[in-house]
Amino acid sequence: MPYYNKIEWENLQEEKKFTPGKWNFEFPFEMPKIKHVLIKRDESYNILINIECEMNRKLPNEIKENSYTIKIRGKYSSEGYVLKNCHLFEQITSVENSHGIFTLKLTVTSILFDSGVDGEVTWIKEWYLNGPHNHRIFHRTTTFEKKEIYNKQLDNSVPELQTANPFEIETNHVSSTRRNYMFCKLNDDENIIISLVPDEMKPAWSDNICLQYSSKKHMDDINLRRDIENIISFIFGRKLIKIAESYYDINGNKIKETMIDPFINNNLDIKNICESSDNFPIPIYDYSRDSSESIMTNMINSFISKKETLDFTSMFINYWSSTFLPSESRIILLAASLESLMNKWFDSINSKRSTVIIEKSKYKQLIKDIRPVFLETFEGHTQIINNFNQLNRLSINKSIELFFEEINLDMGDIEKNALYSRNDPVHGNDIDHDTFSDLMIYVEIYRIILNRVILKLLDYNGDYILNNLIEPIPVTNKLPFSLDELKNDIYEIKYYDTE
Structure with a gap:
């Protein structure tokens, strides 16, 4: 296919081998004679380093005990690599041609x-695993072309041939056109291109995404780019997993790049994560190009303008962490996410009401005479004492009901029960079989509730997705079913199969 690898994916799409003939190696300690250094990604896309060296001296203790930085620089080129936080996890001893060989296997974080070439960065591409499987959200087309130029020119030292034109012909011309990106024109004339990575570049088990920035504001602010990554992940219904970011000059030459580990817990299977079904919170894939790009653009703009006031960044840490946990743990983090947004809302100028019934100082004054007796009576009952100390405020559940009223989200019985279901896991209470069966349903309902809250706070007023049995409904509307209607399908709760 007509793709230029250096532009379409990160540097480690193929393993890289460095030998002493072409490269210099710099360690923070003295090493045996290096035969080669091999850098590659394993099947889970973690970065691995293999160092093969001769047994002409003892291995330094530092290589076994500490994390360290290794530098590799070209002898005849300006290219260089810096390997950060290297850590030895395996050492193999072997014999080759009667010589002892150390093979050292290391992990590295980044x-x-x-490239060693000075140039002005004019655009950045960030590369991600775990993109959506449904590609109907990408309406705009890109044409890829690749060709070779064959040039033949005679030596013009012959006077009669000095005016002869060189012979030039194009050969091996290949082209391809595909729908692969969406364009978001943000406030202040900033823009983002969200595009698919060609299938040929990616691991077979993941659909991959590139976020491309060309404005100085975005290129200079990595935290802003992380925030944009979070909201795009939310709209896609899956956490984009960053593995690299590349910096290019105006001609598309790669100036520098940072390659990183996916940072997925070793107990989790990144392949299963990337192969899991899409879980879009809204049916953005069903809209026209202009509508889908408008929704994406508006939500990114709204997210950026409100992220400080409502602290979306902290909320999303819990939100995404919850996706990798069992139900009883997952609902705790979902509850923390919702309560974080709620508290920020009541603290902001957006709220016209308060969860405070009596100011804390006044409440302390009112209970100062009875508090010692209360503490003595209920000594050892921590939860009761905590509740007593917070009687000047609405309960969490009452606060959430008030919050929903303020942001104009309708809430039915099943939503209320889902919100209450966080109590047992949060307080460490025993959960019996029947309660756990209900909890499996409620944790998904809780996620839908949180999605609705996020969408409403980002000024989205369209439809949201429930499951594959019910058409999307307006984001302000409550869930149109009861727990009993779901119980028979407890293991059938699926979301829109949008492939």
């Missing part, structure tokens, strides 16, 4: 590539 690798910095520098």
